[in-house]
Amino acid sequence: MVVLLSVSMVALKSYRSHTDRSEIIINQPLIKDKTVEQSRMTPRKKSNSFLLDEMGNEMSVIENHLFDLDDSSSFVSSFDESSFEESSFEDSDGSDYLLNVSSMIFSVNKSSNLFQHGCYMRGTIKGKKKLLPKEKLEELGCSQRPPKAIVFGVKKAGTTTLKEFLAFHPDVSVAPKELKFLNTNSLAKQGLAKYASLMPYSLPGQIPIEKTPGYLVRWKCAGNLKRMIPDCKLIAILNDPVHRAISDYVHLRYVEENRIGGASELSPKHANKVPHYEAKSTFEESVLYPNGSIKVWNTLLDTGLYYKHAKFWLDYFPAENFLYLDANDLIHSPVQSLREIEKFLGLRTFFSDDIFHFNESKGFYCVRYPLYSCMPSGKGRPHPDVDEDVIKQLQEYFEPYNKMFSQLVNKTFSWTTYSENFIS
Numbered sequence: 001m002v003v004l005l006s007v008s009m010v011a012l013k014s015y016r017s018h019t020d021r022s023e024i025i026i027n028q029p030l031i032k033d034k035t036v037e038q039s040r041m042t043p044r045k046k047s048n049s050f051l052l053d054e055m056g057n058e059m060s061v062i063e064n065h066l067f068d069l070d071d072s073s074s075f076v077s078s079f080d081e082s083s084f085e086e087s088s089f090e091d092s093d094g095s096d097y098l099l100n101v102s103s104m105i106f107s108v109n110k111s112s113n114l115f116q117h118g119c120y121m122r123g124t125i126k127g128k129k130k131l132l133p134k135e136k137l138e139e140l141g142c143s144q145r146p147p148k149a150i151v152f153g154v155k156k157a158g159t160t161t162l163k164e165f166l167a168f169h170p171d172v173s174v175a176p177k178e179l180k181f182l183n184t185n186s187l188a189k190q191g192l193a194k195y196a197s198l199m200p201y202s203l204p205g206q207i208p209i210e211k212t213p214g215y216l217v218r219w220k221c222a223g224n225l226k227r228m229i230p231d232c233k234l235i236a237i238l239n240d241p242v243h244r245a246i247s248d249y250v251h252l253r254y255v256e257e258n259r260i261g262g263a264s265e266l267s268p269k270h271a272n273k274v275p276h277y278e279a280k281s282t283f284e285e286s287v288l289y290p291n292g293s294i295k296v297w298n299t300l301l302d303t304g305l306y307y308k309h310a311k312f313w314l315d316y317f318p319a320e321n322f323l324y325l326d327a328n329d330l331i332h333s334p335v336q337s338l339r340e341i342e343k344f345l346g347l348r349t350f351f352s353d354d355i356f357h358f359n360e361s362k363g364f365y366c367v368r369y370p371l372y373s374c375m376p377s378g379k380g381r382p383h384p385d386v387d388e389d390v391i392k393q394l395q396e397y398f399e400p401y402n403k404m405f406s407q408l409v410n411k412t413f414s415w416t417t418y419s420e421n422f423i424s
């Protein structure tokens with residue numbers, strides 16, 4: 001019990017260190033007669049650990065944090081009462097320990113608006129957002145508005161993570177799913193009102209954003225968007241085209257083998273179109289003919305011709321409407337990428353280092369405050385070992401296009417030039 005109380009103090013301190021208006025109070029220890037260590041070793045049940053939002057909804061935050069705990073073996077092995085107490089009061093580490101606390105329930109004071117985000121309550125069950133009551137929506141001027149900005153590229157460059165990160169900004173309202181609205185002419189013809197009806201609610205001052213990373217390479221989307229939202233801002237995150245192709249290949253094989261949504265990408269009806277996807281049993285076979293020449297028409301590769309795609313879009317929107325980010329920056333310094341977006345969209349500065357923590361086991365930054373959020377399990381799949389000569393051949397193929405793209409957008413990317421030892 002003594003241990004539980006001391007852990008409670010730590011948790012309280014951790015939250016307070018992050019917000020002035022923290023109203024979070026410890027409600028009660030969940031497991032009264034176990035030590036923290038015992039409870040940490042117990043397989044977690046959803047019902048064992050949750051956070052209540054203002055409206056009394058369970059939030060998945062602690063559940064997610066527990067997932068993290070399983071990854072942090074060094075912490076588990078070094079854990080004991082004294083080390084916990086000793087190190088837990090260090091400022092930056094305190095909140096990490098908070099992530100590992102499973103043995104209590106927090107409740108949020110009803111007067112706190114810590115978990116309100118725009119027209120929603122954030123972080124209700126399974127991370128879903130819950131719309132505010134109707135009267136409140138009216139009072140705040142909430143409505144479904146068409147996007148003012150779109151994350152329009154590129155598939156497998158970290159767009160989901162970017163969207164998840166952006167969703168924390170108080171001045172944006174992000175569509176939780178890819179709308180793919182511009183992909184289909186018949187849908188796009190239904191116009192702005194239809195587009196808006198698919199978007200999340202936003203406050204008058206918020207920027208509504210959707211992310212569909214396929215837009216960049218589907219050229220008809222440019223015309224469809226221009227007709228509806230001629231001043232739309234367009235953001236793309238771009239990774240090394242060789243790495244991207246491998247990631248896309250892994251994704252397609254997974255889709256194919258599991259026959260899940262998206263299988264149409266491999267459907268034979270597309271086989272005569274150029275470009276189209278081809279994912280054979282190995283990556284090498286997918287991108288090279290038996291004689292060793294490159295299948296340039298394969299969407300796995302065509303998508304990485306950023307110069308070609310960006311140039312096409314420039315016929316529809318002025319250069320200042322585009323922001324191209326380097327995926328490696330998002331991986332290594334998410335705040336830098338997000339600040340670039342804030343500047344581009346004219347948003348106030350919100351993102352800072354203490355919002356993120358580096359998840360060692362995933363190898364990526366995740367959000368740790370105000371709610372834990374990390375990439376879903378479908379991301380970060382292991383990549384196959386690709387023949388080094390094939391990698392080199394693809395790098396040689398892409399490099400001239402990478403350079404042309406850099407000139408076009410006046411920016412150097414970490415993958416613009418492949419050095420001798422470039423690791424894909």
Ligand SMILES: Nc1ncnc2c1ncn2[C@@H]1O[C@H](COP(=O)(O)OS(=O)(=O)O)[C@@H](OP(=O)(O)O)[C@H]1O
Nearest residue numbers: 155156157158159160161247331364375379380381
């Ligand atoms: N936090 C973080 N920072 C930077 N990059 C990250 C992060 N999380 C995931 N990833 C990488 O994103 C890859 C998936 O990209 P997308 O989300 O664009 O995929 S998708 O097009 O929506 O399917 C995914 O590719 P794979 O590793 O091939 O799965 C990850 O490498």
